[in-house]
């Protein structure tokens with residue numbers, strides 16, 4: 001029996017490059033800019049190309065790349081104002097942000113942009129140096145998720161109910177009525193792969209975003225989450241990260257990957273790996289994002305090479321359909337040269353995916 005996620009067309013998102021340095025920790029040329037003019041044009045190209053979502057990033061300070069960072073909520077609003085259909089997901093970090101402020105900001109953006117196109121990605125934090133730099137307490141791994149869960153419960157409560165009261169360990173509300181409420185309930189995404197992340201997704205989030213992985217690795221996570229979600233009477237959709245290298249021939253695509261790795265900045269990659277592994281390793285079961293990442297994997301911030309969307313449009317389309325078959329609802333994509341490659345993806349890969357989904361063409365043996 002097919003699940004709803006297998007029936008709906010798979011969705012596509014791209015990482016908004018609102019931080020400098022692109023999405024690979026490498027000195028290879030990246031024709032990508034973090035400035036607004038570049039991003040505005042990129043968003044317009046992406047919605048024309050058939051992308052459903054753009055995902056912004058939040059960083060308060062540099063570390064291992066990303067020297068400059070534009071703030072995610074204001075940047076997302078500007079991208080919505082420059083587009084017509086694209087949904088934009090604003091990254092939110094509990095700690096620096098408070099749910100009352102976020103609920104209000106996002107409701108206002110929803111009104112300013114016509115309703116239904118702003119979403120949030122609640123990220124629980126991996127970079128201790130950032131929290132220290134801005135004077136925020138650094139909670140241990142599972143405590144960060146306990147706080148994020150309360151954050152999401154508070155957001156959803158504020159957005160949907162009048163006289164909202166909540167008595168958590170981190171947040172409290174007393175008969176609070178947000179006015180105006182958003183025109184449409186904003187979707188709530190979350191990022192992370194640890195057991196705590198999966199447990200939270202199975203309880204409160206609308207979407208679970210995870211790092212790149214093999215089809216088998218992703219299937220194991222999805223089976224775990226969907227079983228737990230069913231027990232909680234909750235349903236959650238799944239988005240998977242992938243660094244896409246689509247070229248006319250497989251040799252060209254593989255050569256680009258080899259060059260990215262060959263030109264990787266080893267000090268930055270290793271330093272990023274040490275910091276990032278705190279996130280996954282410090283989870284009690286040691287299964288979080290990056291817990292098992294190799295040097296090569298870490299050259300892409302979110303293990304995007306592992307998903308292997310690297311090759312010809314046909315190969316990539318087939319692998320996307322294989323991801324869909326294990327329950328993936330959305331592919332979150334990163335690129336070396338965003339504007340050119342998002343357009344190429346829309347022209348060459350996406351139509352093949354739609355044909356495969358409709359069963360119009362057969363999968364290669």
Ligand SMILES: Cc1cc2nc3c(=O)[nH]c(=O)nc-3n(C[C@H](O)[C@H](O)[C@H](O)COP(=O)(O)O)c2cc1C
Pocket residue numbers: 056057058059091093122123124125126127190191192193194195196197209210211241279280283287288289290302332
């Ligand atoms: C798709 C995705 C997007 C993320 N975006 C951000 C971000 O913008 N800022 C941030 O600090 N962390 C971000 N993270 C990191 C997560 O919040 C989390 O700290 C990390 O994935 C480790 O979680 P884990 O230990 O549960 O695996 C993101 C993670 C994923 C999977």
